[in-house]
Amino acid sequence: MNELTVLISCPDQVGLVTNITRVLAAHQLNIIAMREFVDEANQAFFTRIACTGALNDTEKLKEKLLENLPNSAEVNLISRQEKQIAVLVTKEYHCLAEILIKNQFKTLGANVQCVIGNYGELRDFSEKLGIPYFHVDHNGKEKTVFESEIKQIINRFDVDYVVLAKFMRILSADFVKDYEGKIVNIHHSFLPAFIGANPYKQAFERGVKIIGATAHFVTNNLDEGPIITQHTTHVDHNYGVKEMIIAGKEIEKKVLLDALELIFEDRVFVSGNKTVVFR
Incomplete structure (x- = not known):
């Protein structure tokens, strides 16, 4: 059947x-x-x-x-068929590691076609797991040139989704339009709080007692795309910025993989700037 x-x-x-x-x-x-x-x-x-x-x-x-x-x-x-994805990274390995390990053991629900990074630090790890790694340096380039090089690689693989696994570059409106509804990001904050850079530093300075992470679709509005999943953990006065970052990375992995599982099983509808998620 x-x-x-x-x-x-x-x-x-x-x-x-x-x-x-x-x-x-x-x-x-x-x-x-x-x-x-x-x-x-x-x-x-x-x-x-x-x-x-x-x-x-x-x-x-x-x-x-x-x-x-x-x-x-x-x-x-x-x-029923597995989705095809490209993963964009910078230097942090924790989210990429979760994706590639699940991919290795066929439990991701998708096939990772390639990893693209604007630094070379994660090449060895990716290639040891049999995934082609492409280094696209952003230094000394116009954003249009940098993004064009990334798109040329992505388009070789006919992917269903582009996953930003701690890809620390802001994408242009043109790039987002080319993959509209197909770019998933993990943001190291419980949105809409602490949008942008250094959210854990912002959270520490504000003295929050809960930190979190958010997986969302990418739109032209920075960190304001439709939210797919979110999780939190409690912190207290004993946590400095370093400790918050360590705790936050564990949440980021969980949130991103949760969101990807829902997407790969076709359980997410986008409605305006919200989502309907059937678990």
Whole structure:
């Protein structure tokens, strides 16, 4: 039996679930899991449906679903297959290590096609795990040239997502547009607090008792893209900046891998500057 994931977002109206399930049944698809959510403020409907069955014509199924949904509905039919990703890094290894170890043991839910870094420190680690590493130096280059070199590498691999695993460079609006909705970042702060550089130093100076990390999609607004996952940990007066950074790195790894798992399983909808996440 084939597995199929059906993702639908559309204006809300009475009878949507009935209409959708009727179409799926007519195509001999068996629903094994279904989650739905209505955003009442915006009158928007979202659903993720996992099905099994012998489906030969996905285009016909999509056409029938759209015929039974409101105008402007979006329907995505996804056959089970691993996503392909490129990972961008600078010097910090902790998030990259989590990704590559899971990739090595086939538990990531995606295939890492390449690692691209603006420094060379992580080359040996990446290549020891069989992942090609590309060093693209940013020094002495215009941002457009630097980003063009990165894009040329990414585009060799036909990736589904670009993961910023502590890539400490601000991407241009043009770069973000080229991979709109496909760039995932881990920010070392519980957004919207402490946006930008040195958030742990900011947190220490503010005397916070909780620090955290946020995984989000990248948009043109720095650290303000739709949030996917967040986690926190408690700190106290015994924590200096160094201790906060150590504690924060553990959260960053957890948050990023949690977000990637949700994305790779097609459980995340973007709605404006928010997300709907079906766990």
